[in-house]
Amino acid sequence: MHEESFPEVQGGGSLILAWQIRNKRVLVVAAGRILHVLNADAKVTVVSPREGLNPEVAYRIEKGQVDYIDRKFEPSDLDNVDMVLTAVDDPDASTQIWKLCKERKVPANIADVPPECDFYFGSVHRDGPLQIMVSTNGKGPRMANIIRRSIVENLPPNAGEAISKVGRLREMLRKVAPAPEEGPKRMAWMVKVSDAYSLEDFCEMDEEDMKMLLTFYAPDEVPQLSSLKKQRDKS
Structure with missing residues (x-):
């Protein structure tokens, strides 16, 4: 085993996850990043005297x-x-x-106090199913915003729509080949499809195109989109 083949451990980071909190109960004290958790379909309760509400929180309550x-x-x-x-x-x-949360093992984010945070929000870009987060581990939120904007400027404008189409194709494929033993083949075929088609190709696809494409799953083939549409028109 060659040690140089493995990446070096870089401590001091945080584990960046897409945390599924649909229907989880989130308590917001005074104010906070309410939109982030609402976008994740959480059940949110706000505790605060009315005179301490900021305009957005008051709006969400109203x-x-x-x-x-x-x-x-x-x-x-x-x-x-x-x-x-x-x-x-x-x-x-x-x-x-924070101390009460630690006693009860409830994950918490105490705004502007990084040592009293189990997690950080970072700077987030959202385009449909596409989410990109830049985190500075609480050290430089403004820098996270600057870096996130730089990344977004270089993203294709149709990335979110293309990802939605890929997700729909995967759903349809699981109905065509639902057996657990088909898992490796499904995954390998979707890799081929993702490599063969551009974002523009996926955006151009409709439901009928996807149905036609799925007929190529069994022979493990991926035709060009132009060829796929010609065959669809002939059928």
């Missing part, structure tokens, strides 16, 4: 997008909670919430 408790945080608010986000001006109060 529209019924979150549950609302008009008072200061109480320890009982942590009952049956899966995640906590806080943005409280009082450092002592923030630390107390």
Whole structure:
């Protein structure tokens, strides 16, 4: 075994994940990144005196997008909670919430206090199913925004739509070849399809094109899109 064939460990990072929190219960104290968790289909409860609400939080409450408790945080608010986000001006109060979360093993993000965060939000770009996050591990949020904008400027404008089409094709393929033993072949064929077609090709595809393409799964072939459309027109 050659050591030089393995990447060097670089400590001090964080594990960047796409955390599925659909229907998870998220407690937001005072204010916070409400839109991030709403976009992830979480069940959000806001605890804050009404005079402490920022305009966006007040709007979300008015529209019924979150549950609302008009008072200061109480320890009982942590009952049956899966995640906590806080943005409280009082450092002592923030630390107390953090300690309670640690006792109950509830992951928490204490705004602007990196040592009291189990996770960071980073700077996020969203285009349909495509999500890109740049994290500085809490050290430079402004720099994360600058780097994220630079990345987005170089992304194709139709990337999100193309990914949606790929996702739809994968769903259809699982219906054509549902058996577990087909898994490796399904994966290998989708790799071929992803390599053979451009983002523009995927965006151009409709449901009938995908149905025709799936007829090439059994022989393990991937025709060019122009050839696929010609065959579709003949059928």
